[in-house]
Amino acid sequence: MMIRTSRVVTPAVMFTLTMSSFAIPAFADTDYNGDGRADLALYRADGKWTSVPVLAASGDGGWTAFNATAPSWANEPGVIAVPGDYNRDGKTDLAFYRPDGRWSATPVLLSDGKGGWTAVEKATPSWANQAGVIAVAGDYNGDGATDLAFYRPDGSWRATPVLLSDGKGGWTAVSTETPSWASQAGVTAIAGDFNGDRRTDLVFIRPDGGWRSTPVLLATGAGGWTAVAAATPSWANQPGGKALAGDFNGDHRTDLAFYRPDGEWQVTPLLLATGTGGWAATTAATPSWANARGVVAVAGDFNLDGRTDLAFYNPGSTWATTPILTSNGDGGFKAYNTATPLWANQLGIIAVAGDYNHDGRSDLAFLRPGGGWTTTPSLLSDGKGGWISVSSATPSWAQLSDIQVAHDRSGLPVLAHRTTISDSGDPGYDQTQAQEDAWHHRFQSWANFFLLLLRIADYAQFVIESGLTGDYDGAIRNADSNTQASAYLSLSHKVNDNEVNGRLVILDASLRLDGGAVCSDVVVPVGVLPVHATSNSHFHATGTTTRDISILGLFSGTVDVSFSFTLETTHYNGLSGTIDIDAPWPCSNQHLAFDFVRRPL
Numbered sequence: 001m002m003i004r005t006s007r008v009v010t011p012a013v014m015f016t017l018t019m020s021s022f023a024i025p026a027f028a029d030t031d032y033n034g035d036g037r038a039d040l041a042l043y044r045a046d047g048k049w050t051s052v053p054v055l056a057a058s059g060d061g062g063w064t065a066f067n068a069t070a071p072s073w074a075n076e077p078g079v080i081a082v083p084g085d086y087n088r089d090g091k092t093d094l095a096f097y098r099p100d101g102r103w104s105a106t107p108v109l110l111s112d113g114k115g116g117w118t119a120v121e122k123a124t125p126s127w128a129n130q131a132g133v134i135a136v137a138g139d140y141n142g143d144g145a146t147d148l149a150f151y152r153p154d155g156s157w158r159a160t161p162v163l164l165s166d167g168k169g170g171w172t173a174v175s176t177e178t179p180s181w182a183s184q185a186g187v188t189a190i191a192g193d194f195n196g197d198r199r200t201d202l203v204f205i206r207p208d209g210g211w212r213s214t215p216v217l218l219a220t221g222a223g224g225w226t227a228v229a230a231a232t233p234s235w236a237n238q239p240g241g242k243a244l245a246g247d248f249n250g251d252h253r254t255d256l257a258f259y260r261p262d263g264e265w266q267v268t269p270l271l272l273a274t275g276t277g278g279w280a281a282t283t284a285a286t287p288s289w290a291n292a293r294g295v296v297a298v299a300g301d302f303n304l305d306g307r308t309d310l311a312f313y314n315p316g317s318t319w320a321t322t323p324i325l326t327s328n329g330d331g332g333f334k335a336y337n338t339a340t341p342l343w344a345n346q347l348g349i350i351a352v353a354g355d356y357n358h359d360g361r362s363d364l365a366f367l368r369p370g371g372g373w374t375t376t377p378s379l380l381s382d383g384k385g386g387w388i389s390v391s392s393a394t395p396s397w398a399q400l401s402d403i404q405v406a407h408d409r410s411g412l413p414v415l416a417h418r419t420t421i422s423d424s425g426d427p428g429y430d431q432t433q434a435q436e437d438a439w440h441h442r443f444q445s446w447a448n449f450f451l452l453l454l455r456i457a458d459y460a461q462f463v464i465e466s467g468l469t470g471d472y473d474g475a476i477r478n479a480d481s482n483t484q485a486s487a488y489l490s491l492s493h494k495v496n497d498n499e500v501n502g503r504l505v506i507l508d509a510s511l512r513l514d515g516g517a518v519c520s521d522v523v524v525p526v527g528v529l530p531v532h533a534t535s536n537s538h539f540h541a542t543g544t545t546t547r548d549i550s551i552l553g554l555f556s557g558t559v560d561v562s563f564s565f566t567l568e569t570t571h572y573n574g575l576s577g578t579i580d581i582d583a584p585w586p587c588s589n590q591h592l593a594f595d596f597v598r599r600p601l
Contacts, residue, residue: 029354030083030407032056032111034091038354040365040376041083041094041406042398049075052094053397054115057356057365061378061390066115067397073098073107073121081406084137084146086110086165093169094406095137095148103129106148108169120169127152127161127175138191138200140164140219149191149202157183160202162223174223181206181215181229192245192254194218194273203245203256211237214256216277228277235269235283244299246308248272248327257299257310265291268310270331282331289314289323289337300353300362302326302381309333311364316347322364324385336385343368343377343391352407356380370401 029038037057043049052074053067073079079098086093091111097103106128107121127133133152140147145165151157160182161175181187187206194201199219205211214236215229235241241260248255253273259265268286271279289295295314302309307327313319322340325333343349344364348371356363361381367373376398377391397403476487 030092031090032092033113033115034089034111036355036358038356038363038365039092040352040367040398041081041092042403043079043081043094043406044075044400044403045077045079046402047072047075047077048402052081052109052117053395055376055394055398056115057354058392059357061356061380061388062392063376063394064115065395065398067395068116070109070117071107071119071121073103074109074119080135081404082135082137082148083406085144086146086169087167088143088145089113093146095135095146097133097135097148098129099131099133101126101129101131106163106171110169118169122170124163124171125161125173125175127157128163128173134189136189136191136202138202138219139198140200140223141221142197142199142219143167147200149189149200151187151189151202152183153185153187155180155183155185160217160225164223172223176224178217178225179215179227179229181211182217182227186210188243190243190245190256192273193252194254194277195275196251196253196273201254203254205241205243205256206237207239207241209234209237209239214271214279218277226277230278232271232279233269233281233283235265236271236281240264242297244297244310246299247306248308249329249331250305250307250327255308257297257308259295259297259310260291261293261295261297263288263291263293267291268325268333272331280331284332286325286333287323287335287337289319290325290335292317296351298351298353298364300364301360302362303383303385304359304361309362311351311353311362313349313351313364314345315349317345319345322379322387326385334385338386340379340387341377341389341391343373344379344389346371350405352405359383367398367403367405369399369403371399373399 030041031037032039032041032054033056035056037059039057040055040063041052042055043052050069050072051067052070053065055063055065058064074081074094074096076098078100079096081094081096083092083094085091086095086108087110091113093111094109094117096107096109104123104126105121106124107119109117109119112118128135128148128150130152132154133150135148135150137146137148139145140149140162141164145167147165148163148171150161150163158177158180159175160178161173163171163173166172182189182202182204184206186208187204189202189204191200191202193199194203194216195218199221201219202217202225204215204217212231212234213229214232215227217225217227220226235258236243236256238260240262241258243256243258245254245256247253248257248270249272253275255273256271258269258271266285266288267283268290269281269283271281274280289312290297290310292312292314294317295312298311298313299308300311301307302311302324303326305326307329309324309326310333311322311324313322320339320342321337322344323335323337325335328334344351344366346368348368350367350369351364352367353362353364355361356365356378357380361383363381364379364387366377366379374393374396375391376394377389379387379389382388
């Protein structure tokens with residue numbers, strides 16, 4: 001007997017606002033003990049930790065774990081750690097900022113080379129922690145110490161300020177006027193040496209299709225800039241496109257490689273730096289996996305030829321390989337597609353590039369926050385397009401659901417704690433022009449990281465500008481919370497359409513229903529649920545997911561689950577809500593709840 005359940009679900013979903021950021025080039029290592037091998041430093045931006053632990057690479061794919069205490073600010077909610085060598089001692093340190101306007105300092109943890117830290121906390125101008133600000137690490141004056149440049153992609157700044165490191169954990173602040181494009185809404189900055197003068201510069205892209213150039217701020221050496229805006233092909237700023245920095249032709253200048261993880265491209269284009277702030281564009285055909293839906297590219301020199309290559313993984317896919325594009329030096333690539341263990345493409349994973357065995361080649365280390373791992377596995381490059389896989393045990397703190405790893409964030413969103421959005425009945429509905437203008441004015445008072453013209457037409461545009469989409473780890477549980485299933489949620493927007501798409505994946509084999517003499521013992525095979533949301537106002541959206549299920553022969557049919565999204569922040573970077581299913585007797589009135597935390601970046 002086929003029975004169709006009715007649609008009686010209106011869960012509230014809470015989103016945390018995000019913005020995009022780029023940091024140090026992807027081929028840079030994080031070596032906290034100065035032994036020439038890349039390591040992993042972890043923190044937890046929720047106020048729960050009193051330490052900043054380190055996994056120091058042993059050289060054979062294994063790890064030595066350190067768990068040294070650190071001040072509370074190193075794990076405060078909303079904090080962001082930026083690795084770099086801030087005192088020129090050859091060991092990686094961590095600088096911290098908190099883009100919510102609450103701090104008046106930019107503190108640093110200087111590595112002691114033994115897994116511990118020396119904390120330094122020096123006052124800095126308010127712009128270093130303003131709401132919506134993004135810090136980008138680099139050596140902007142060429143003195144060998146890492147500095148921090150700041151931009152604020154909301155259109156409100158007319159400068160690109162810099163904190164120049166004094167070599168002791170302190171700073172010299174410089175704020176130089178720059179063109180408006182350096183702070184436009186939706187822009188992202190990428191660090192690199194684009195003119196080969198051994199000082200870090202900043203290049204800017206705006207992946208919304210509105211630009212016809214790829215402008216650069218060339219560092220003058222004293223905290224100032226020379227602005228150059230050279231024309232480039234439209235693909236350099238296309239919606240959905242992602243850029244990675246690296247030296248793809250071996251001329252000691254930083255270039256940009258682009259990919260588009262939505263299946264639309266069949267090429268991997270490059271912008272090769274000319275040395276004057278301009279670009280030479282190349283477009284090389286590459287296999288479909290280089291732009292496959294959901295794919296993530298990681299830059300590094302995987303064959304030790306002095307040119308940057310690209311490795312690819314696809315979390316939650318059916319991939320059994322970790323392919324590589326090695327650069328041939330003229331804008332083209334050679335493709336390798338070598339088999340790797342299944343953990344290299346599991347749901348929820350994060351791959352971090354670095355030279356973990358000190359052989360000069362980039363490798364990949366993998367974390368899966370909250371995913372039940374007891375190891376931190378690695379793929380060590382064999383230099384021929386293949387991998388040597390190693391899986392070494394690490395402490396439980398390396399697998400917590402809300403950890404973050406301090407590493408290059410190029411192409412990844414940066415989490416920012418924001419003030420709560422409350423729709424108060426949603427003024428976007430059926431308002432007069434005057435009322436809508438007044439509402440926009442109120443919204444601008446805290447949403448200053450958006451365009452000054454805040455007439456956001458639909459939900460898709462909202463998520464494009466705020467970066468609400470992304471990957472989340474969490475759990476779905478029944479109403480009494482006695483049983484639950486680990487889950488993964490991925491949300492993405494469809495550009496120029498009024499919709500948001502995604503998938504909800506139950507990592508466990510099944511989910512037990514709630515209550516009743518019969519249904520308390522019923523297990524539902526859930527698997528992957530598609531999620532589709534469409535907009536009906538400025539800050540409210542609805543969606544539906546459909547799933548065919550059969551419960552022990554008691555009934556079978558299609559479960560329709562409707563979602564209602566309201567946008568607000570919480571004390572953590574996450575989503576929560578409820579799902580109610582009016583299923584047929586004897587499993588009627590099922591209640592499920594879900595909690596998700598934004599995947600650490």
